Amino acid sequence: MIVLHGRKVVPGVAEGEALVSHETISGWGGIDPAEGTIIERRHELFGVSFAGKILVFPGAKGSSGWSGFFQTTRLMGTAPLAMVFTAMTTKVALGAVVTRVPAVTDLDQDPVEVITTGDWVRVDADALPRAEIYVAGARIGQNDPHNIDLGAGEGASHGASYYGRP
Amino acid sequence: MRLSDDERAMLDGAEGPAVAAAMDLLVRYGEALDCERLCDVRNVAGTMTQPSPAKARLVKEGGWHKAFAVINLDCDDDIEIPDMRVPTCQLQHGFGPDADGVVPYPKESIQLQDDAEAFYGRRGVSILATCTPYQVGNLPTRGEHCAWMESSAVVYANSVLGARTNCEGTASTGAAGLTGKIPCWGNHLTENRYGTHLVDVRVPVDDFMEWGMLGYFVGDLVQEARPVIVGDIAQPDLVDLKHFGAAAATSGGVELYHIPGVTPEAPTLEAAFGGTPVPDAVSYGPRERRAVYDDINSQGSSTDVDFVLLGCPHASVEQIWRAAKALDGRRLNSSTQLWIMAPRALKAVADRSGYTETIERAGGRVLSDSCPAMSRAAPTGTRVFATDSAKQAHYLPAILGIKAWFGSLEECVDAAVTGRWSGGLR
Numbered sequence: 001m002i003v004l005h006g007r008k009v010v011p012g013v014a015e016g017e018a019l020v021s022h023e024t025i026s027g028w029g030g031i032d033p034a035e036g037t038i039i040e041r042r043h044e045l046f047g048v049s050f051a052g053k054i055l056v057f058p059g060a061k062g063s064s065g066w067s068g069f070f071q072t073t074r075l076m077g078t079a080p081l082a083m084v085f086t087a088m089t090t091k092v093a094l095g096a097v098v099t100r101v102p103a104v105t106d107l108d109q110d111p112v113e114v115i116t117t118g119d120w121v122r123v124d125a126d127a128l129p130r131a132e133i134y135v136a137g138a139r140i141g142q143n144d145p146h147n148i149d150l151g152a153g154e155g156a157s158h159g160a161s162y163y164g165r166p
Numbered sequence: 167m168r169l170s171d172d173e174r175a176m177l178d179g180a181e182g183p184a185v186a187a188a189m190d191l192l193v194r195y196g197e198a199l200d201c202e203r204l205c206d207v208r209n210v211a212g213t214m215t216q217p218s219p220a221k222a223r224l225v226k227e228g229g230w231h232k233a234f235a236v237i238n239l240d241c242d243d244d245i246e247i248p249d250m251r252v253p254t255c256q257l258q259h260g261f262g263p264d265a266d267g268v269v270p271y272p273k274e275s276i277q278l279q280d281d282a283e284a285f286y287g288r289r290g291v292s293i294l295a296t297c298t299p300y301q302v303g304n305l306p307t308r309g310e311h312c313a314w315m316e317s318s319a320v321v322y323a324n325s326v327l328g329a330r331t332n333c334e335g336t337a338s339t340g341a342a343g344l345t346g347k348i349p350c351w352g353n354h355l356t357e358n359r360y361g362t363h364l365v366d367v368r369v370p371v372d373d374f375m376e377w378g379m380l381g382y383f384v385g386d387l388v389q390e391a392r393p394v395i396v397g398d399i400a401q402p403d404l405v406d407l408k409h410f411g412a413a414a415a416t417s418g419g420v421e422l423y424h425i426p427g428v429t430p431e432a433p434t435l436e437a438a439f440g441g442t443p444v445p446d447a448v449s450y451g452p453r454e455r456r457a458v459y460d461d462i463n464s465q466g467s468s469t470d471v472d473f474v475l476l477g478c479p480h481a482s483v484e485q486i487w488r489a490a491k492a493l494d495g496r497r498l499n500s501s502t503q504l505w506i507m508a509p510r511a512l513k514a515v516a517d518r519s520g521y522t523e524t525i526e527r528a529g530g531r532v533l534s535d536s537c538p539a540m541s542r543a544a545p546t547g548t549r550v551f552a553t554d555s556a557k558q559a560h561y562l563p564a565i566l567g568i569k570a571w572f573g574s575l576e577e578c579v580d581a582a583v584t585g586r587w588s589g590g591l592r
Contacts, residue, residue: 009198029561064315067335075220090332093198098240
């Protein structure tokens with residue numbers, strides 16, 4: 001298991017399966033909030049849903065509609081469980097705030113390289129003195145993620161219980 | 167965050183629950199940014215009236231107060247929305263009544279937006295209804311702190327006007343309107359406003375189409391950074407820089423650039439870099455120009471054009487006049503439509519000047535408030551469209567699933583008249 005340390009962007013704790021994007025993500029013109037999917041045709045995750053996933057990505061790009069579109073995923077029940085990203089911008093900061101999911105940045109290792117899609121991840125933005133991200137190195141399908149002790153108790157996450165999966 | 171006494175009082179509810187909710191959002195946002203303090207703003211450009219399914223549901227549940235609380239303040243409480251504290255304007259939004267019968271667009275959305283305009287207008291939101299507030303009288307002064315959204319307007323305000331704004335969002339501008347505050351981060355701080363990259367232009371750039379291509383190249387090159395442009399460039403006008411910035415904020419996330427001798431914070435090349443060493447230049451020559459043209463035009467092969475879209479960002483009066491001249495005495499192909507998007511205020515000028523009549527006589531339309539990308543609406547059956555905007559050529563294929571041609575205003579008008587794309591790089 002790997003532990004990353006970073007800075008809290010939005011408080012909270014969430015645990016779930018990682019979805020890793022190596023490319024930045026557009027909000028307006030880049031996602032469909034009704035489905036929680038990436039719709040930018042040239043994007044590596046075109047057609048993939050981030051709903052109910054720990055979204056790991058370099059940051060936001062494109063229109064100032066970014067935060068509004070991710071806020072809509074919250075209202076439509078298609079939001080990611082948490083956000084872990086590398087480059088801070090006003091778009092992604094406000095977007096994480098209004099999506100109301102735990103969010104962490106300024107990590108001591110590059111999360112996009114360290115975490116793989118399908119990894120079971122626990123994001124603890126409230127940990128002191130630094131926010132913590134626990135990454136179980138096993139991929140879903142190879143090991144039962146619930147057998148991996150990440151110290152999350154019942155496995156409850158603010159995101160999953162409050163906003164639900166689609 | 168460190169809050170001043172007046173900010174602390176607002177947070178504690180001294181000015182009512184809506185202002186408290188606004189301050190709470192600004193504090194959460196500021197802490198997310200790791201920002202130390204807020205700054206005062208008296209110029210906010212945001213969005214409240216744009217129709218959406220989520221907004222329609224909220225209005226049905228709890229009226230416009232509820233919609234503003236949830237969407238513009240990220241607050242779930244039932245609160246009453248007071249007047250804006252500082253001048254606030256509505257940017258582009260959905261299509262208005264002038265599009266009824268022309269644009270395939272739901273009547274319910276037009277009605278919802280009408281209701282929104284009445285509600286927010288009474289609270290001091292000026293319904294400019296354009297992505298280019300700087301074309302219709304909202305011109306912040308150099309050094310003025312603002313809270314604007316709309317990436318093409320943000321880059322214009324920072325670079326051409328020397329105002330200071332980050333690329334804000336729906337909730338932060340809503341909160342700024344009620345408080346006159348925004349996190350003092352990023353572009354608000356002098357040390358973050360100097361150039362980072364140097365681009366040397368080695369082909370003539372002398373028309374807004376060329377400026378759009380240069381912007382698309384520069385944005386892709388520098389992404390979120392701050393380019394400084396020198397070289398073989400004619401004195402740009404408002405339209406040139408509007409298209410340059412919009413394209414640079416599309417292929418990348420440029421919010422601020424400098425052109426020494428042209429833009430206000432760069433009297434000299436050295437000043438543009440704040441006295442730090444000037445980096446080696448990246449060249450924009452004939453090969454780069456050809457590559458960016460081919461990139462923007464790589465999305466289709468059929469030359470049958472169903473739809474021509476001009477005015478992204480919203481057209482100036484001069485652009486409407488130029489389109490009218492190109493269309494004068496001609497008639498659009500029977501299977502091709504042409505729309506020019508413009509601010510309401512400038513459409514009124516075009517109407518009064520006779521430009522609209524010339525365009526309509528040819529079969530084209532001047533429309534306001536919105537655009538096909540914002541409203542996800544193009545003429546029914548459109549498979550291929552042509553545009554003079556690198557931004558619209560970039561976004562519309564993803565949003566509507568149609569193919570794009572990019573060229574000059576006159577090439578686009580020719581495509582509308584003949585129904586065929588025959589543009590090319592000269």
